[in-house]
Amino acid sequence: MYQQRFIELGEGFGDVYELFELMKTNKDRLHRAFIFSSTIQDKQMISLAAAFTPASDSKFMPIYICREGIQQTEMKKSKRTILFEELGEQLGHPPIFIDMKHSSEFADTQLFFQYITGILRLNHLLPPLG
Incomplete structure (x- = not known):
């Protein structure tokens, strides 16, 4: 059984x-x-x-996130997004794209992270809890 938790690094500027x-x-x-x-x-x-x-023998599965700080348009991707895609490809883990609700639609950040975790588990992108 894994304990999955988001660790927020920032909004995606320097972090x-x-x-x-x-x-x-x-x-x-x-x-x-x-x-x-x-x-x-x-x-x-x-x-x-x-x-x-x-x-090691830990059951803690961290998910590091830079949350909603990168703005882009359909016509032009952000340089940071392009670099992230390239790095994922180099490491053998091309990023998976997921459209979702904005965090401002939730009462607090923890509810938002629970929402994302649910989406990832339902799509078998994270292992189940038990």
Whole structure:
């Protein structure tokens, strides 16, 4: 049984490079990479996330996320999104794109993360709890 939890690094400005480093230095533990897309006020907002398998005998599965800080249009992708896609490809885990509700539609961030976890489990992108 895994305990899966989101760890928020920031909104994807400079901290997205920290996510890149986590992916590179833990490439053997990288489970999946995700690009979450949501729309608010006609703006497409992107979140980048990476899930890692538990370390050693641990049952803790971290999912690091840079939440909704990257804005892009259908015509032009953000440079950070392109770099994330390229890194995922290099590491053998091309990012999975998922459209979802914006976090502002939830009473708090933990409910938003539960919503994402449910979507990922239902689509067999994260292992079940038990």
